[in-house]
Amino acid sequence: xxxxxxxxxxxxxxxxxxxxxxxxxxxxxxxxxxxxxxxxxxxxxxxxxxxxxxxxxxxxxxxxxxxxxxxxxxxxxxxxxxxxxxxxxxxxxxxxxxxxxxxxxxxxxxxxxxxxxxxxxxxxxxxxxxxxxxxxxxxxxxxxxxxxxxxxxxxxxxxxxxxxxxxxxxxxxxxxxxxxxxxxxxxxxxxxxxxxxxxxxxxxxxxxxxxxxxxxxxxxxxxxxxxxxxxxxxxxxxxxxxxxxxxxxxxxxxxxxxxxxxxxxxxxxxxxxxxxxxxxxxxxxxxxxx
Amino acid sequence: xxxxxxxxxxxxxxxxxxxxxxxxxxxxxxxxxxxxxxxxxxxxxxxxxxxxxxxxxxxxxxxxxxxxxxxxxxxxxxxxxxxxxxxxxxxxxxxxxxxxxxxxxxxxxxxxxxxxxxxxxxxxxxxxxxxxxxxxxxxxxxxxxxxxxxxxxxxxxxxxxxxxxxxxxxxxxxxxxxxxxxxxxxxxxxxxxxxxxxxxxxxxxxxxxxxxxxxxxxxxxxxxxxxxxxxxxxxxxxxxxxxxxxxxxxxxxxxxxxxxxxxxxxxxxxxxxxxxxxxxxxxxxxxxxxxxxxxxxxxxxxxxxxxxxxxxxxxxxxxxxxxxxxxxxxxxxxxxxx
Numbered sequence: 287x288x289x290x291x292x293x294x295x296x297x298x299x300x301x302x303x304x305x306x307x308x309x310x311x312x313x314x315x316x317x318x319x320x321x322x323x324x325x326x327x328x329x330x331x332x333x334x335x336x337x338x339x340x341x342x343x344x345x346x347x348x349x350x351x352x353x354x355x356x357x358x359x360x361x362x363x364x365x366x367x368x369x370x371x372x373x374x375x376x377x378x379x380x381x382x383x384x385x386x387x388x389x390x391x392x393x394x395x396x397x398x399x400x401x402x403x404x405x406x407x408x409x410x411x412x413x414x415x416x417x418x419x420x421x422x423x424x425x426x427x428x429x430x431x432x433x434x435x436x437x438x439x440x441x442x443x444x445x446x447x448x449x450x451x452x453x454x455x456x457x458x459x460x461x462x463x464x465x466x467x468x469x470x471x472x473x474x475x476x477x478x479x480x481x482x483x484x485x486x487x488x489x490x491x492x493x494x495x496x497x498x499x500x501x502x503x504x505x506x507x508x509x510x511x512x513x514x515x516x517x518x519x520x521x522x523x524x525x526x527x528x529x530x531x532x533x534x535x536x537x538x539x540x541x542x543x544x545x546x547x548x549x550x551x552x553x554x555x556x557x558x559x560x561x562x563x564x565x566x567x568x569x570x571x572x573x574x575x576x
Numbered sequence: 577x578x579x580x581x582x583x584x585x586x587x588x589x590x591x592x593x594x595x596x597x598x599x600x601x602x603x604x605x606x607x608x609x610x611x612x613x614x615x616x617x618x619x620x621x622x623x624x625x626x627x628x629x630x631x632x633x634x635x636x637x638x639x640x641x642x643x644x645x646x647x648x649x650x651x652x653x654x655x656x657x658x659x660x661x662x663x664x665x666x667x668x669x670x671x672x673x674x675x676x677x678x679x680x681x682x683x684x685x686x687x688x689x690x691x692x693x694x695x696x697x698x699x700x701x702x703x704x705x706x707x708x709x710x711x712x713x714x715x716x717x718x719x720x721x722x723x724x725x726x727x728x729x730x731x732x733x734x735x736x737x738x739x740x741x742x743x744x745x746x747x748x749x750x751x752x753x754x755x756x757x758x759x760x761x762x763x764x765x766x767x768x769x770x771x772x773x774x775x776x777x778x779x780x781x782x783x784x785x786x787x788x789x790x791x792x793x794x795x796x797x798x799x800x801x802x803x804x805x806x807x808x809x810x811x812x813x814x815x816x817x818x819x820x821x822x823x824x825x826x827x828x829x830x831x832x833x834x835x836x837x838x839x840x841x842x843x844x845x846x847x848x849x850x851x852x853x854x855x856x857x858x859x860x861x862x863x864x865x866x867x868x869x870x871x872x873x874x875x876x877x878x879x880x881x882x883x884x885x886x887x888x889x890x891x892x893x894x895x896x897x898x899x900x901x902x903x904x905x906x907x908x909x910x911x912x913x914x
Contacts, residue, residue, distance in 0.1 A: 436633050436897050441690060452693045453667040473631060476664040480689040481890040490897035492632035525904050533632060537901055 289315040290569035293347055293378075295369060296360030297321030297328030297339075299445070299546065300383055300558060304358055305332060306545035307562035313569035314562070318353045320346060344369050351376055355572070356565050359384060362447065363454075370406050379568055380406040381561050385454045391462045394563045395513045396422040402571045407564060410462045411455050412553035413437030413474055415560045416489040416521070420536050421467030423510035424493055427502040431532075433469035433493040435459065438477040440484035443551035452476065469493065487552035488524075489538040500529050507536060517563040518556050519543065577615075579824040581816055582792045585611050585619040585809050586770070587838060588648065589660055590794075590801030592624035593863040594843065598638040601647045603841055607797070608651035610833025615825045616809075618681055618707075620658040621648045624802065624863055625894065626685060627659055627674055628666030633896055634863070642677045649678025656680035660711070663693045665894065668700050675704050683739065684730075685711035687892045688718040691726040691733075698733040709768065710735035713893050715755060716746040716859055723755055724762045737766040737792060742781065743893055745772030745803055745856040749784040756788035768792030771807045773799055774856025776848055778807035779815060786821070797834040799846035803855050803862030810834045851879045858887030867896050871903035881906055 292308050294301045297319050305328075308316040319332030324341040333339045338353055340346035347354070356379045359366050366386035373380050382389060389406030392398055396418060401407050409415065417435040424430055437459075448455060456474050463472025479485050495503060504527055514521045520541030528535045540552030547554045588607055592599060604621065611619045623629030623641050630637035649657055658681035659674045671682055682701040684694045691710065701708030710730030715723060727738045740755050747755075752769065759767050769785035771778040771794070782793050795812045799805030810830045816823050851865055860883050868886075872879040885902050886895075 432632075434632050436894075438895055438898075446692075449690075449692045450695065452663045453696065456664070456667050475631065475633060475894070477892065477894040478664070478687065478690050478693065479890070479892050479895070480687065481892075485889075488898070490633070494632075524901055528900070535632075535897070535900070537897065 287313070288573050289313055290355040290565070290572060291315050291317040291353060292565065293318045293320055293354030293357045294360060295320040295344060295347065295357060297323070297326045297332065298360065300360040300554065301358070302328040302331055303546035303554065304360060304558040304561060305335070307558050311562050311566040313566050313573055314356070318347070318350070320344070344372060348372060348376070351378070354378060356381065356568060358561060358565070374405045381565055382406060382408045383557060383561055385411070385451070385458055387458060391466050392564050393418045393422065393466050394517065394560055394567070395419040395510050396466050398564060398567050402568050409557055409561050409564070411459045412439070412487070412557050413455065413476060413489060414459045414462045415556045416487065416538060416540050416553070417491050418462055418467045419510045419514050420491045420507055420538065421463055421469055421493060423506040424495060424503050424534065425468035427506045428495040428499040430467070430469040431494040432471045433463050433467055433491065434473040434475070435463065436475045436477065436490045437553065438479055438485070438488045439553045440487070440550050441478045441480040442484050443487070443547070443553055444478050484548070484550040486550045487540040489540065491536040491538070493534050494532045495534055497532055503527065503534060518559045520549065520552060521556070577824050578822065579617065580791070580821040581786060581823045582617050583809065583812060583823050583825055584658065584768070584792055584794050585616050585796060586794050586806060587619070587796040587800050587809070588644070589620035589622045590624060590796055590806055592622070593802035593866070594800050594805065594846065596866065597623055597630065597635040599644060601639055601644060604644045605647050605651050606837045607833060608648040610829070610837050612652045612655040614829035614833060616655050616830070617824060618656050618658050619648070620660060620683070621645045622660045626662040626666050627670035629662070642673055645674055645677040645679055656707070658683060660685055661697055662686070662894070663697050668697060671697065671700055672704070675706065679706065681707040681709065683709040683711040684735070685713050685741070688712045688715050688723060688726060691729040694730065695733045698730065698735050702734045707737070708735055709737045709739060711739040711741055711770070713741045713743045714861065715740045715742055716744055716751070717890070720755055720758045724758050727759050727763050731763050731765055735765060737768055738763060739768040739770055739792070740785070741770040742772055743861050744859045745774030745778065745862060746859040747781055749777060749780045752781045752784045753788045756785050756790050760789040766791050768794070770794040772801065772856070772862045773804040773806065773846070774848065774852045774862065779811060782807045782812060783815070786816070797838040798842060800838055800842055801846070801862070803865050804848045804852040805846040851883060854880045854883045858884050860887050860891065861893045863893070864896060864899055867899045871899050875903040875907035877903055877906045877910065
């Protein structure tokens with residue numbers, strides 16, 4: 287079996303955590319970590335684990351194109367547009383963990399099969415990855431007139447990028463709730479909680495659905511929770527879905543795998559885990575073609 | 577008119593919680609007209625959780641808040657309309673729309689430790705020419721130094737005023753004084769205070785804030801606000817008149833709008849009930865009140881136990897979904913003991 291070689295651009299926290307998840311992916315081979323700061327912790331860790339490292343950013347990677355088939359971009363939305371164009375230009379697949387959203391939104395349990403050949407896919411937001419599987423699962427059984435999600439994350443796990451542009455989270459997640467989740471209208475709310483010790487990421491999904499489909503909705507949700515658990519083992523429902531007339535509420539908790547991030551940062555973990563899952567599926571398809 | 581103190585009435589925003597976000601346009605018009613005629617300088621109109629707050633999580637607005645803002649703006653001849661915006665719930669477009677509807681002031685609200693999510697919204701407020709305020713909620717949850725640090729952040733983004741917001745009605749007068757004094761020494765913009773009456777201290781806290789240097793103070797008519805409500809606007813007018821402060825608000829007209837307009841549509845008196853007392857006592861966000869009552873009924877547990885547990889978990893504003901979860905856990909524990 288031929289594994290796909292992986293490059294990660296952005297040797298910060300997300301990139302570093304992602305590296306550990308790539309190591310566990312069946313069809314992926316961690317190859318090179320790309321940063322712009324030679325002293326970055328992420329580059330050091332990658333080197334220690336025996337991977338190539340490049341500290342001259344995208345230019346450095348473009349000089350060694352043989353090192354990667356699939357490239358994850360964990361930098362910034364601003365940088366991503368340029369990266370994507372250069373990488374697609376030389377035939378590399380790009381998985382975008384920034385809010386740039388150039389390529390189609392992907393949620394592994396919802397629409398991964400449609401985008402295995404896309405040159406660029408976008409991972410939406412942490413709140414999106416945690417909640418859209420549920421909305422999509424409900425939508426398999428009932429029309430979803432409206433869906434709303436509330437993501438509560440510990441203050442410590444919300445980085446400066448998220449904080450400086452919190453509306454981007456709200457807008458992007460709302461859009462993906464409609465586009466991928468299938469809700470006619472979507473809304474997203476994010477709450478930061480500074481409690482110490484930090485709280486585990488929690489997500490609540492409220493949706494307006496057709497009445498009389500409770501059993502089907504519950505079965506569909508249970509099924510998707512198991513599917514998400516395949517790539518995020520700490521993803522679980524708290525209690526059963528609660529029905530109140532047309533409204534259904536689902537309570538989720540996301541505990542991270544504790545690779546590089548502490549386990550409470552389920553929000554960061556689900557992003558890297560979902561991205562690794564998408565790349566693994568792309569690589570799997572490529573390996574079966576060869 | 578020269579005012580020593582600026583009274584900001586929040587009946588049409590904080591009161592939205594008590595009304596389960598069901599203000600009618602007519603109610604808003606009548607209150608707005610009354611506040612304006614009594615000489616109130618600013619009053620706030622928004623969903624209780626701020627612009628964009630209409631949701632299954634907090635309650636859907638019966639009437640679109642933009643329509644209510646527009647109606648209030650039509651009634652207000654002299655008074656200016658404020659809106660509340662909580663980054664994470666509302667977005668910049670909501671503020672732009674509110675300005676089109678007639679808003680002249682924005683209060684950008686964050687949890688007391690999270691001011692840095694509000695930079696863009698403060699900057700937008702200034703850009704749109706609004707009186708722009710940083711509103712630090714749940715002020716009892718952080719040490720004074722932290723509050724000062726966060727207020728400085730707001731000031732650095734361009735906020736023209738910083739509010740100390742006692743969202744849980746948990747602060748005692750000496751704690752209010754300590755906080756306002758610390759801000760007075762560290763920032764150069766105006767300081768405001770927003771209280772809740774869960775421990776029957778809203779008026780006393782407001783006085784302490786004013787004595788320590790706050791010049792903007794919030795109130796609601798007949799205490800129509802979350803939990804046991806806010807400092808009672810008409811009482812505040814009387815008290816500060818006795819203390820020889822000029823508020824610019826006339827006592828009889830403000831009493832009239834409280835008693836002849838607001839009292840007529842209040843769903844229930846804003847008493848300090850067992851639950852709201854516990855909110856003040858254990859430091860829980862006041863708008864959790866009605867949700868806690870519902871959850872307690874549904875799961876057959878004591879409201880106070882839910883609230884104490886929420887306080888212990890250090891829940892912050894906006895976590896209404898947690899109430900349900902806590903009530904269920906408490907019910908499970910109760911059954912497993914039996």
